[in-house]
Amino acid sequence: MAMLGKNNTITDVAGIKVGHSADERARTGVTVILPDERAVCAVDVRGGGPGTRETDALAAHTLVDAVDAVVLSGGSSYGLASMDGVAAALGARGQGFGLVDLPGVPKSPVVPGAILYDLANGGDKAWGEDPPYRALGQQALANVSTEVELGRAGAGFGAMAGQRSGGIGSASIVSDDGFTIGAIVGVNAFGSVMMPGTDAFWAWPWEIDGEFGGRRPPADWSAEPEDWGEAKINPAARENTTIACIATDADLTPGQAQRLAIMAQDGFARAIRPVHTPFDGDVVFALSTGRKALGEKADFTLTRLGSLAADCLARAVARGVFEASKA
Secondary structure, X not given: OOEOOOOOOHHHOOOEEEEEEEEOOOOEEEEEEEEOOOEEEEEEEOOOOOXXXXXXXXXXXXXXXXXXXXXXXXXXXXXXXXXXXXXXXXXXXXXXXXXXXXXXXXXXOOOOEEEOOOOOOOOOOOOOOOOOHHHHHHHHHHOOEOOOOOEOOHHHOOOEEOOEEOEEEEEEEEOOOOOEEEEEXXXXXXXXXXXXXXXXXXXXXXXXXXXXXXXXOOOOOOOOOOOOOOOOOOOOOOOOEEEEEEEEEEOOOHHHHHHHHHHHOHHHHHHOEOOOOOOOOOEEEEEEEEEEOOOOOHHHHHHHHHHHHHHHHHHHHHHHHHHHOOO
């Protein structure tokens, strides 16, 4: 029987650490997901207004088959500088991709990432020609540990989920045959995470052990086709986005990691309504630390892991908003 990981966060996947940083004055922040060793990574982009870095390099047919870190950031396009900061810091440590090992030739850290739009969500963004994101990326990298703060933290520090405070959410699950899957997400969606007219999350059917309040809809509740509840009013393109990373200890090829990312996107659909709109930039990365072989029935095992990843991501979305509501 599947069960929660020890911490119920993405760091339950052995070899994964997470670091946050935030600028309280600017009401923004950065989250770094750092594998102990370079890890296979893939990405699936569904939103109509994404902002990303290095995603083309993650295609299964490209030369680079592993990454050094994944970064989630606030700040819209300014936030892409956080990935530069992380890459520079990792390069200074001698980490990264290199075709040959030559004296004086630095390696090239591969640091994909995605940004969410928090520029209009309050805070002092009058930073002129010196946005804080490069430094925030390096600070988040320096802060990595197995402890993961949820709610108003990291990339979710200034996020809004529909008309509610958004935030960072995380969750994990261990399959009955011992595979661990974890998710971390920055929730800044156009759509609502709440069922209209209730205090229940759309993700409630997948909740485990009351991890986001144990709220349930009334027995006679029914959905109106175009009632979006607490979705944002008057959205504009690229002013929203839910960005996430899935990690697993399963040993996946780049193509298999791609399928895991695709299946995990269904977690957004289970937790947010509407989702993948023209106004969102929804992105899911998938990391494989490669510590446990898929076995003889690899395709079937991957199917199970993809289903668990979607459930895990839905739970993480609700946890992020639930924890942010406590701030």
